[in-house]
Amino acid sequence: MSIKILATADLHLGKQSSDVMGDYASTKFTLNKITNYCIDKSVDVLLLCGDIVDYDNRFFEAYGPLQEAFDRLGKDGIEVYLVAGNHDYGVLPQIIKTGNNKHIHLLGSDEKWEVREFTKNGQTIQFVGWSFSKRFVEESAMLSWDSSLLDPNYQTIGILHGDVGASNSRYGPINLDDLRHTDVSLWLLGHIHKPELLIEQPTVWYTGSPQALSAKEAGMHGPLLITIAPNQPLKIEQIGMSPVRYENISIDVTGVVSEEDLRNRVISDLKENAELMLTELEEVLSLVYHITLVGKNSRQREIESWKRTIVEHTARLETGTAISVRRVEAQISPEVTNLKQLAQQSSPAGILANTILAIEEDRDDPFLNELIKEWISKIETANRAGVYSSLPQESVLETTSDVARSAIKDECNRLLGELMNQISNPN
Template sequence: MPYCLPKAFQAWKWAGLLSTRTPSMSKIAAGMASPPFETWPHSTRRAPPRKGGRAGAPGAGGAFGAHEGIQRLDGPARPCGGEPVQILCAGDFHIGRRPTRLPPEAGVGLSAAQAWQDLVALALERSVDLVVLTGDVVDRDNRYFEAFGPLEAGLDALARARIPVAAVAGNHDYDVLPRLAESFPGNFHLIGAGGRWERVTLATKGGTVHLDGWSFPREHVTSDPLAAYALAPPREGLWLGLLHGDLDQPGSHYAPLTMEGLRQAGPVAWLLGHIHSPRLISAGAGADLLYPGSPLALSPKEPGPHGPWLLEVGGDGRLRFEHLPRSRVRYEVVEVDLTGVETEEAIRPRVAEAVRERLEGVLVEAGEHLQHLLCRIRATGRTRLHRRVARAIEPAVEDLAIRRGQAVATVESVVVDTRPVWDLAGLAAGSGPPAVLARLLLILQEGEASPQRAELLTEARTVLKGLAGRPPYGLLDRDPAAEVAPDDEALARLVERQGWLLLDELLAQGGGGEPFAAGEA
């Protein structure tokens, strides 16, 4: 039997009698002449009905498309009847930051603050019932003033449209977001401040929405917040959880979570923050898990589509997730196969054509929202020009710019993963430095289970960390070694890339060995 709202509840809801707030936010609302929401001191809140119907047509799904998950049949949290509930979800804005590797002439509007304004505009366009933010809305405490203006303006616009905003604080804004919240209109609900679990209940025209949330009390949290989660299941309505944390990373300093723990905690879906790449995890049993990712791509480490997610819950309790790839900036790795290329002049058209094709493909998905596509060129294949590939492509970083409408594609960096045409096995059978280097390269090509490969990578990481501690890298407030090679596979690619360049140089200087692979001479 569906979990319908009691008739008395429905009557109270439409009469405007059901609306409550937490004591801390009540003090703020009490000082407002016309608060957008009436307040009761019991952590439940009402979103009053808005005039008119929903505006805007559904947008096209991104690479993730639209996804449907079914709520668990044994759960108490599902609205029924009435219109669907629409929740716009985003996280990890990091207001105060701009995307990296943008050329100097890139527009000043390409910022996290602009991404927040875009989200507000989308919420108003779609006339959603609720906006949810999953932490790290602000980048750091020293961004207080930079964040204040855009946040206040956006929250004020949403308040006038009767669209409440619920958020949790992450490891970046654990201190600044609670302070900012004290100055915002009464429709902004910071949940679980100080690391204490809290439930906020909103009444919408489609049914009640219960949000159980926990906010970072300090920058580093090494325990699973779910260990202290003891809120009783609600008697009716949609039951969601909000958290900022690291999934399945036991040693993390950022609220380590487990997939199993989240799935069995009770809420039918968890809206999560901390991971900047969007990720939806859904299965037949247990809760759906959504990392909406950063709505604006911020670095080359975050390739692919970015944008908010729309969660729609129908009267039958079905959850539908839709990714809206509206990021104004996008990073892509563009592979260019140079196999068989004989001249440097032949390399450049391949690169330009690959960038053009990628821009046109991304525009099909992102449409008018895209303003800047930053491409990392990855040259692959076997070519006699191995040592000259970088020289041929690197001018594209400064010079190449391809436009389609308001969107422009540029090259932010070049990675050369081509291979010379040397016969590696034949060289390894010989003697001298080229033979030693060839044997090391063959070891790197072995699988992860190879003890020799593991030993080689351990030694390489030790050397890399030693270099990272020397000037000028040692002055940086980060670990350059981890940034260059965050895992063994990245380290293996780095060492192999340099090994091929060194081998090519040795053989070009007459270091010995058979120069070409079979069929290449």
């Protein structure tokens, strides 16, 4: 006999996946799938590691779907242990209090560590957790960690929401070293939406968001299934459950000479890429690509115009998955046989070639340094502009020197392609 646990975080009820249409865009869809999975697969415990509800003011949007899920789980004898994150610190306790929720256990209210035991067929484990009670938490929850709360006879699973490795974070900074010495065999964390195994001993996971919400959340998304059998190592596997999957793909356009060529290359590359991950697409209704055109081609300007219709491309896979394209960008280098030789010239083409090389070789160059300074100052001005002030922080453009270098390189390549075309076709 064993204990089966399904763990997830960051569902953000009230939000929708971007770039897709249909019922499944709403994260209510995945809440329902999680509930069905727990019931169909005889899961014993559902663990939720924070930010299950998108915002503190989403009570009415979240209440119905969440309470319905809790009710269905309760009817099947499934217990839920959870902590609150920086988004749902207020709304989550409120929803739990409103319904008939004896089987729902919010751990660590008031930012105080709390332990609860769970027993099935004589096998006991314990869950320990800590919840946000306000939006911003600047001190690590581990400062108040107290090992004496734990019963040393039982295996422990810790659940916590926070920002690993970001000591200046206002969203509950977590230092991984603090988790290493806690007598907890498995830590399950929420906040970062990309599922990731952070350490093996003790095992520390970001469960990731069960439903991918935007192109920033590429790859497979779904809860972790954890099986605990007495005297056996933990078994952990990710269950693909997200109805949407975002992928970034580079397509080489070297040798493309016509719009038809470009179209054929895009269609066949997307199909090939999707077919490679077919086994992971069973639950995926929509596969959304962000395409970057790369390679060497001097028809940069024509490709810019040919690529405009690519976003209209759709196709369907044998799994029923619909393929679509959200965005196409081009990072194409001109067909220059010898960039180094060209960089020796003092002509505009030579200066562009030298700048591209300086970025590629990570070399210090006075002209490039000026460009970076100017780029950063322009983007900072744009970020400060009133029209953007209502955008959430994550939509603001980054102004690091790496981002500047990559933007400048794209632009130099484009200009150099233009120049080379003018030189080879003077009219």
